[in-house]
Amino acid sequence: MQTLLDFQQRFAKFLIPLALFIGTYFFIKSPYFLENSSTLTFAVSADLLLTIPIVYFLLIRKTSIPKTTVVPMMIIGLAIGFFSLPEANQEYLQLFKTWFLPVIEVGVASFIIYKVRKAVLFHRKQENKSLDFFTALKTTCAEILPKPAVVPFATEISIFYYGFVYWKRRKLAENEFSNHKESSSLALFFILIVIVAIEIVPIHILLAKWSEVAAWILTILSAYSGLQIFGFAKSLMKRPIAVENDRVLLRYGVMQEAEIPIEDIKKITLTTKEFDKEENITRLSLLGEIEGHNVLIETHNEQIVHGLFGIKKTFTKIALHVDKKGEFKAYLENKL
Template sequence: MNLTALSIKNRLLNSNKNLIIFGIPIMFIGILALLAKSSFFEIYPNRLSIGITIDLVLTVPVTYLVLIRKTSIPKATAVPIMIIGMLIGSIILPEENQFYLELFKIWMLPIVELSVVSYIIYNVNKAVKRYKSNKNETDDFFTTLKTTCYGMLPKMTVIPIVTEISVFYYGFVHWKNRELAENEFSYHKESGTITLLVAIIFIIAIETFVLHILLAKWSVVAAWILTWVSIYSGVQLFGFLRSMYKRPIAINNGKLFLRYGIMNETIINMDDIDSIELSSKDIELNNETRKLSFFGELENHNVIIRLKAENILNGLYGTRRKYRNLVLHVDNNIEFKQVLDNVLHPRIENLN
């Protein structure tokens, strides 16, 4: 059997396996939906509503777990299946028969969510300890959290969850001063970003207070919704601000780790660097030239890095943008360039 035929066979096997893994729960949910709309449900609404609720939030997720037990699919993906079952129950069951579903929402769902978060934090702590014991790795919480979650959660959910956890971690948990290690560089001390973020948070606080009073005259509910949204926005900005203190730029193992808090980051292989220029002159930003700063042209720069090939700048909530030239601010830009030159020049000599 040639490689092409073997590859086609493997794809067919994987497709059949996925069809079974996801097809059986979907079929199960479909049967439950038909049962909820059948004449039997009208005759025995109380008994069937209990059974349908249990099947949607427990039996279907457990069946899914059994189906994925010998696969590489993270076990935590059973939680979204459970939530989907809960949402479907809210749709197919009459409102007067959702008593047990409401009990699940109030009592069980928070426990499940807390268990998942606790499991993630537990694994992150283990990963951080493992990283710290290996001098060739960096013990960066955000990076470690992403690596851990990719092995536990569906890929689509990783970045939003990691971002939310990191906001609270950097904003309210990790307050210990972080001393810069060798070949690490700060970028927040001489920039105006911290002042800008503090000003925005202050403005949000004032506007929230004023708008709450004005909006409450029309609708108390709307006033509190706006207030909580504003508070949440302020918490996020505070987490972004604090993360800039905790995630310095780093040079390690032939790679340049460029970070702007948890808002933007990119990793550059040293061999891919074409030139490094110390410059504060205005530069046109486009698809090839971007700023590391989340605030773009509002942030001053003093370093321009030009690459031999395109690279990816990763932003908030999984946004990805290509670049070939990156403009950034480094507090000690002269030392930063010297360290990079010391790393690059031996490589260039060896290549020659």
């Protein structure tokens, strides 16, 4: 009930600016505006670009909604202005687009970079503790970005961080368990990198005969994909499975993760047998069956595994690989 009430309150804060935008649009299309457009253009432009975003800011200023969402609200006002105002009345919109919008975008980008850098520095100071960089970054991004953008943005930053910044060897604590040393995951990822590297040159040459621009676009995308795969592989080594605060934190790099309350664990089984599709077992892996598993965890209630870019999947059975599976099972059973 409380969740529904919170949703309704949040929705209302977006509904009021939306109603103001709609009202302004119909006012612009009214005969009164058309007859007095020369004197009303500035007022209407100011409403779209400033007044309505300020009203939105006042509505969200004491909520958990990121204040940076005011910028998208300004962009919406700008788009409505270009769509509805006659071209002869768009001088203030052009002025805002040319001079003010870039300054606002640079300011927001600088603020995000500052907050991300702050999270990185804080993480470095806490290296001997159980703080996880990806988790800390998601928490930081949730304060400054719209909810749909949090996980994709944090994932992209973390891929770069784990792949090219964090080279120090990760020492496991007593409550942490690696899942990459005896698994085929790393080998599979590096095979993918090799395949991308081998095929990128001949494909570029062939495609260049048709279009030089298309060839370079595909080459840049392929190179970026290779860097991402490298970051994925490195994150496997830096984000071990952990048991803390009466929870099991299942991690598969930055690609998948699940959080299971220990009291909700029904059974832990050491097994490598293949499963039938009818058994409806979720895997903590990106490449599915070809990676293999040696542990099966069953839960009393449905849990959620979070995948790439915020994709979610529920499960009551999850198969995964743990390097020291016996120690992992014994540690969990002792907690149970």
